[in-house]
Amino acid sequence: MSVARIAVVAGDGIGTEVTAEARKVIEAVLPGAAYTEYDLGARLYRRTGEVLPPSVQEELAGHDAILLGAIGDPSVPPGVLERGLLLKLRFAFDQYVNLRPSKLWPGTTSPLAGVKPGEIDMVVVREGTEGLYVGAGGVLHQDTPAEIATEESLNTRHGVERVVRDAFARAQRRERRHLTLVHKTNVLTKAGSLWARTFAAVAAEFPEVTTEYQHVDAASMFMVSNPQRYDVVVTDNLFGDILTDIAAAVTGGIGMAASGSVNPERAYPSTFEPVHGSAPDIAGQGIADPAAAILSASLLLEHLGRDDEARRVSEAVAAEVASRTPGTPLRTADVGDRVAGAAA
């Protein structure tokens, strides 16, 4: 196997701190990978007004994966970095599988009464390149009483089928082999019908996977009242944005929430990043929890076909988190050291 080329975009705030630990862990299990660091985020934006210079995007394209920390800073207008970097990469690199596992890990606590570690274990496969995220729409007669604003959700058979097939394949590889389609077919009849028909067609290829359909409002409720029922969930870009945050909430918040924006064919690099933000309030103190970043590194390893290394990393994170003494302050680097040591 050739050397893995990993682009590191540590970003802002605690992004740099947690990414250092994620890289440390990858280095421990995959010696010899090649890293290139890119200084993107608020600093670059303040200095140059640029978010993702075309030359950098081109360089990134030459990597196998992007390890991303977090971007965002109060000094930058909201949305600029998110759209200019995160969403830009998803679209430019055709990262159509937005992967968000949610597990209630031993040592973590759900806000839900009576739900015990191990009971929640799901993966949301969120479409990443279509829907309401495409930026279609417009504003007319701005700042007048006649103003209208539109947003258009664009969905293609091509785009829906590939993400649905990916979700079925993932469900097929899991123990429960259950896949839930979430949409709002009773109101969004056009896109809903495309999703439902495509789902039914692809289901025929996976006779061992049991399936279910839920409206997004019902699914949002069940995510709270009975998150145990979910195994793999497939849904569109915006519904996935919402459902994965509910899933994160019921598994104790975004402290352990990892994500991958994946191009499964590896035609382009995929991005792996913790769901949490740059947390400027605790940045620079060495106290940020790198667990979500390291779990994102585990997704990265899995994506590179390093299943064994990926499993060792996620098990080491699980063990480290389970071994924590509640109330004891955490040191970012110590967590990374322990996980790297255990996973190596």
Next chain:
Amino acid sequence: MSVARIAVVAGDGIGTEVTAEARKVIEAVLPGAAYTEYDLGARLYRRTGEVLPPSVQEELAGHDAILLGAIGDPSVPPGVLERGLLLKLRFAFDQYVNLRPSKLWPGTTSPLAGVKPGEIDMVVVREGTEGLYVGAGGVLHQDTPAEIATEESLNTRHGVERVVRDAFARAQRRERRHLTLVHKTNVLTKAGSLWARTFAAVAAEFPEVTTEYQHVDAASMFMVSNPQRYDVVVTDNLFGDILTDIAAAVTGGIGMAASGSVNPERAYPSTFEPVHGSAPDIAGQGIADPAAAILSASLLLEHLGRDDEARRVSEAVAAEVASRTPGTPLRTADVGDRVAGAAA
């Protein structure tokens, strides 16, 4: 004050049972209201293929309010009754304020650990006549690899401003006077900007109301991790659909979830209905909980300017629910009798 004309659309399944109790309670506190019963829902649809005959819609328009139970039956294709009746009424009768209070009532249990009755008390003001619910969009090249499907969210300054102003006015009348705008301005930049600018403009009219903005994904998480923080929430049609179901979930499910689809100017009748469905599995047994239907009747009374009667009804429901012995089976009619007796 003239006699209130109330149209009763009991509907399907437990809809008929719970609506009988809601009506019983209104009769107890507002003697002399005039009722017209309309047989709409699955029965009419099966018999005639019609959901809302134009003549019935015209008759409904002559009423002050519509008391609705629940519609839906496995014999009817999903979506037909929802779109043909519920959504039809919202659009035809310009019910732009979709009102959804969520309270953790004494005697009910939140699935959230450590959250006690009284701690959650919010109202979501959901826009009811715009956004992705307008049905705009289309399908091209259906059932071919080239298929595309679009959904268009339409938002007007007119539509946004009136619902935002209504939400501010409601927040102004409440104790905490706090209003949260929920949208996804970082991605839905066109509609998001319209909502944010309109919100800021209307805020100037309500200097006593404190305000806050949250992205819908963050709000979905906070609804689980800290629902206590919300007082009044205003949001668009689809986000409101999702958020109100999360709010219902954290306050113990849809058993107590009431809703009103309101035209505040009373130019058209407003619809009041429990959020729960027709529950065919328990229909006809007299065991459905009419609490949500009766709380919807309380919203109806409030809408008719009968604040005192509305308050007596909701307090009577609260007392009845608090007095229940866990594990004791409930009789629909008994609950109605007790609440009617206490509220009269």
